Amino acid sequence: MENTLQFGRFGGQFVPPPVVEALKELEAEFEKAIKDPEFWEEYNYILTEYVGRPSPLYYAENMTKDLGGGKIYLKREDLNHTGAHKINNTIGQILLAKRMGKKKVIAETGAGQHGVASATAAAMFGMQCDVYQGKEDIIRQKLNVFRMELLGATVHPVERGTQTLSDAVDAAIEAWVEDVENSFYLLGSAVGPHPYPTIVKEFQKIIGQEALEQIKEKEGRLPDYCIACVGGGSNAIGLFDAFVPYKEVKLIGVEGAGKGVDTELHAATMTKGTEGVIHGMNTIAIFNEDGTPKPVYSISAGLDYPGIGPEHAYLKDTGRVEYVPATDDEAVDAFKYLSEKEGIIPAIESSHAIAYAMKFAPTLDKDEVIILNLSGRGDKDVEAIKEYMDSKA
Numbered sequence: 001m002e003n004t005l006q007f008g009r010f011g012g013q014f015v016p017p018p019v020v021e022a023l024k025e026l027e028a029e030f031e032k033a034i035k036d037p038e039f040w041e042e043y044n045y046i047l048t049e050y051v052g053r054p055s056p057l058y059y060a061e062n063m064t065k066d067l068g069g070g071k072i073y074l075k076r077e078d079l080n081h082t083g084a085h086k087i088n089n090t091i092g093q094i095l096l097a098k099r100m101g102k103k104k105v106i107a108e109t110g111a112g113q114h115g116v117a118s119a120t121a122a123a124m125f126g127m128q129c130d131v132y133q134g135k136e137d138i139i140r141q142k143l144n145v146f147r148m149e150l151l152g153a154t155v156h157p158v159e160r161g162t163q164t165l166s167d168a169v170d171a172a173i174e175a176w177v178e179d180v181e182n183s184f185y186l187l188g189s190a191v192g193p194h195p196y197p198t199i200v201k202e203f204q205k206i207i208g209q210e211a212l213e214q215i216k217e218k219e220g221r222l223p224d225y226c227i228a229c230v231g232g233g234s235n236a237i238g239l240f241d242a243f244v245p246y247k248e249v250k251l252i253g254v255e256g257a258g259k260g261v262d263t264e265l266h267a268a269t270m271t272k273g274t275e276g277v278i279h280g281m282n283t284i285a286i287f288n289e290d291g292t293p294k295p296v297y298s299i300s301a302g303l304d305y306p307g308i309g310p311e312h313a314y315l316k317d318t319g320r321v322e323y324v325p326a327t328d329d330e331a332v333d334a335f336k337y338l339s340e341k342e343g344i345i346p347a348i349e350s351s352h353a354i355a356y357a358m359k360f361a362p363t364l365d366k367d368e369v370i371i372l373n374l375s376g377r378g379d380k381d382v383e384a385i386k387e388y389m390d391s392k393a
């Protein structure tokens with residue numbers, strides 16, 4: 001077991017020896033790839049021509065005026081191909097898989113967003129794609145299962161445990177280790193054993209790099225605040241990374257508080273969690289008394305994860321990033337609000353960040369600037385939100 005930690009006391013590789021071997025091979029190739037200009041040339045070409053980058057940094061004028069405080073800019077990751085930031089990472093990782101001569105990618109998925117992004121990248125590169133998804137999630141997410149199948153992927157139902165994301169991660173890692181010669185494990189968030197959190201950040205940090213350039217062009221200065229929702233933490237670290245060195249920029253991560261942090265039904269890892277090992281990393285997570293990951297709850301499937309990436313645990317520990325909760329009700333209000341005010345239907349995950357901005361922006365001066373990461377679009381959520389609103393009516 002390799003316990004060199006990457007982020008203060010967080011990170012590491014808490015996995016069995018065969019996985020350590022596979023991770024070593026991956027790390028070696030990753031280190032080579034990021035020093036190779038041809039690798040970045042291909043990554044940037046695909047992000048421009050296929051994904052549609054750079055994504056705009058849109059001044060949300062209606063929202064800003066209505067809230068009557070700080071100036072709000074939306075980083076429009078919702079406009080990417082497949083509708084969220086996840087494609088940035090799947091493109092980067094599939095390029096690594098190609099370099100390593102792999103023929104097959106394996107991915108886990110909860111609601112199906114990362115499964116769809118993986119299946120998309122695999123289709124584009126002519127690779128086989130095996131997606132592991134909890135049986136419970138397969139039933140709840142029929143349309144995404146069909147999408148993955150349309151894209152040529154095979155969806156494997158996982159029937160152990162709670163039959164959700166946590167179990168899908170375990171099953172995907174097992175499948176990877178069984179066929180490590182031919183397969184590449186395409187991990188969907190900034191979580192898991194080293195080097196995954198570092199790899200995922202490397203491929204998501206383009207969000208913050210673009211935003212930094214864009215805000216300098218539009219405002220001639222740095223923002224005062226960057227706000228992003230956090231599930232595993234990939235869109236948030238992607239936005240934050242470029243701003244971390246600038247201490248005057250305050251960074252805020254918003255997590256899913258479900259029915260409230262004082263109920264049993266939430267996914268507020270940072271507010272309620274403790275330090276421990278989950279999915280191969282030492283981080284902050286919500287555990288059962290026996291130390292196993294505790295099933296958590298959020299209206300948003302993308303935030304419904306009991307852990308968080310180890311770098312976020314470190315950024316919280318050092319005080320560089322503040323983490324705050326937003327409830328289901330607040331997120332649904334924000335979902336409606338942005339749709340009405342700006343004509344943009346946000347993902348329910350991103351709606352948590354919007355919910356916080358709606359409370360926070362009015363407390364700021366008019367010359368203060370917020371960048372809010374709109375991690376995805378809400379087309380996938382409209383049915384569930386309608387049901388939620390009907391049940392409340």
Ligand SMILES: *Cc1c(COP(=O)(O)O)cnc(C)c1O
Nearest residue numbers: 189231232233234235302349376
């Ligand atoms: C998956 C997802 C998230 C949560 O994942 P992170 O790794 O925390 O970014 C947030 N927003 C959208 C739109 C997603 O699809």
